[in-house]
Amino acid sequence: MLERLNRAMEYIEQHLDGQIETAELARIAVTSEYHFRRLFSALAGMPLSEYIRRRRLTVAGAEVLAGEETLLDIALRHGYGSGEAFARAFRAVHGVGPGEARRRGAALYAQPRMSFRLIVEGSSGMRYRIVEKEEFRLVGRKARVPLVHEGMNPAIVAFIRSIDQETLRLLESLSDQEPRGIVNVSDNLAGSRAEGTELDYYHAVVTGAEVPEGMDSRAVPAGTWAVFESSGPFPQAVQYLWRDVFTQWFPSNPYRSRPGPEISRTRLSPDGKEAESEIWIPVEPAGK
Structure with a gap:
């Protein structure tokens, strides 16, 4: 099960600049969409949608600081329909707008990439x-x-x-x-x-x-x-x-x-x- 979950996490990383459907993640993990959402939330400590949003804006933050593309190009590639929508989402995660972050090289929040591994627990039983x-x-x-x-x-x-x-x-x-x-x-x-x-x-x-x-x-x-x-x-x-x-x-x-x-x-x-x-x-x- 953990191996299949980690394959789904790899799929997320490969599609941060595109559409990520829960149905496809569940297919990779060989389970239902409902159970995938429940299991992910319990293991990760946050909803799946929140993790994907944070990962996208972590990658986008690095691209903003790199200064090689326009802010609008970065916004569109990460699924935001306008610069304003991107700026709101960016500020919600990083505490600063993308334009200001680029101008002054602000410190940004980074959501690490997650993977799941086995920890031996449960000695008391259930x-x-x-x-x-x-x-x-x-x-x-x-x-x-x-x-x-x-x-x-x-x-x-x-x-x-x-x-x-x-x-x-x-x-x-x-x-x-x-x-x-x-x-x-x-x-x-x-x-x-x-x-x-x-x-x-x-x-x-x-x-x-x-x-x-x-x-x-x-x-x-x-x-x-x-x-x-x-x-x-x-x-x-x-x-x-x-x-x-x-x-x-x-x-x-x-x-x-x-x-x-x-x-x-x-x-x-x-x-x-x-x-x-x-x-x-x-x-x-x-x-x-």
């Missing part, structure tokens, strides 16, 4: 199981919230606090299958998965029951799920588990993620500092 589930429904309350990678998500916290106790009791009564009880669901994420991009968050239950009036619902087709368990400080332990699933488990197991809601079930200790958690990720065999 608890997981593979579950086949029939079609079910998520029933509860839904909100559109920004993505937060670490720490508490203020939008989700405020949303949960807005749900009255009567509604929560009704939801609990509808739970009739795994994962039991009220769950947290992330769905319909932006493809880049960048910090601040939006997603659908459900405070809901997994059920086969009818949807009560006034509740939000989401039908989920039958499929395969990888279920992971964790325990430890809240929310760090479950957030680190999400990271480890993509950086350690997927590269060493014959599965890949597939589109669908990602479900977590968390049970807090009385003081709210520790938690027992499960995360359910929709998967499919890597060779599909």
